[in-house]
Each structure stands twice: as structure tokens, then as C-alpha cells.
Amino acid sequence: MRPTKTIKVPVTGLEIELRLWLTVQEQEYCDEGVIQSVKTKSVGVPRTANDLSQEIDLGKAYLTIKHRNIESYVVRIGEGEKAITDKKAILKFVLEGEFPNEDYQFILDEIDEITKASKKKSQTSDISAPSTPAA
Numbered sequence: 432m433r434p435t436k437t438i439k440v441p442v443t444g445l446e447i448e449l450r451l452w453l454t455v456q457e458q459e460y461c462d463e464g465v466i467q468s469v470k471t472k473s474v475g476v477p478r479t480a481n482d483l484s485q486e487i488d489l490g491k492a493y494l495t496i497k498h499r500n501i502e503s504y505v506v507r508i509g510e511g512e513k514a515i516t517d518k519k520a521i522l523k524f525v526l527e528g529e530f531p532n533e534d535y536q537f538i539l540d541e542i543d544e545i546t547k548a549s550k551k552k553s554q555t556s557d558i559s560a561p562s563t564p565a566a
Contacts, residue, residue: 435506438541440534447538448507452549457503464495497539501525504542 434451453461470486502518508525515521525535 436541436545438537440531440537442531442533445508445534446510447505447541449504449538449541449545450506451545453503461496461499461503464499465492468492468495498522498526500542501538504545505538 436449436451438447438449439445440447465487468488468491470488502522505518505521506516508515508521515524524530525538
């Protein structure tokens with residue numbers, strides 16, 4: 432079982448359980464939101480990368496990243512029998528219910544802190560190649 436962090440959102444006081452790290456598959460799912468927002472066009476048969484033009488819908492990319500972060504990091508909303516644990520149900524509860532924007536932003540800020548801490552930790556890790564004896 433992966434480590435989690437439990438927070439209480441400020442307005443509703445709901446308990447939210449967040450993952451402290453994502454699997455490769457979960458991270459790729461989050462990243463895929465940006466990739467799907469890029470549209471590539473070409474005129475005629477492209478012969479080089481310069482023959483292609485790209486557009487990105489930043490608004491769509493931004494919202495997709497936020498939504499996929501909620502799906503990937505939030506393990507549980509609420510407590511006991513009424514707790515929501517299904518990731519699609521969690522996203523629906525947050526986006527379609529009467530969930531306050533302040534609580535939504537609080538969760539996103541916590542996720543941002545988790546990702547920053549994870550990146551900082553991976554940057555400070557001392558990863559060295561195995562030493563090989565000289566011939």
C-alpha cells in the first residue's frame with residue numbers, strides 16, 4: 432500500500448486522502464492530457480519537422496491536467512460508509528456537486544506541494560553508475 436496524506440479542506444471540513452506519489456502509468460495519464468491538447472497540421476506531404484505546425488489549446492490542457500491530478504492523487508473524500516473512493520466518482524463529486532471552489536483549490540495546492548516535494552527529492556538523490564573495475 433502506498434503512503435498517503437490526509438488533509439481537511441477549509442470550507443466543508445471534508446477529509447481528503449491524497450497519494451504521496453504516482454505510478455508511472457498514473458503520471459503518464461496526467462501528462463497525456465497535455466499531449467492530447469496539441470494539434471499538428473501539415474500542408475501537403477511533410478518532409479521535415481519544419482513542415483508541420485502545432486497548436487495547443489492551453490485552456491483545455493490546463494483543465495485536463497487539473498482533472499487528471501484529482502483522479503490520480505485523491506484516494507478518498509469523506510470518512511466512513513459515505514466516503515467516496517472511486518476516482519471517477521471523486522471527480523464527479525468535485526466538479527458537478529456543490530463543492531466549494533476554495534476546497535477544490537486547496538486540494539490542487541496540496542497536490543502541487545506533493546509534486547514539488549517529489550521533484551525536489553528526485554533531483555537531490557545521488558544516483559551514480561555502478562563502478563566497473565579497470566581492465
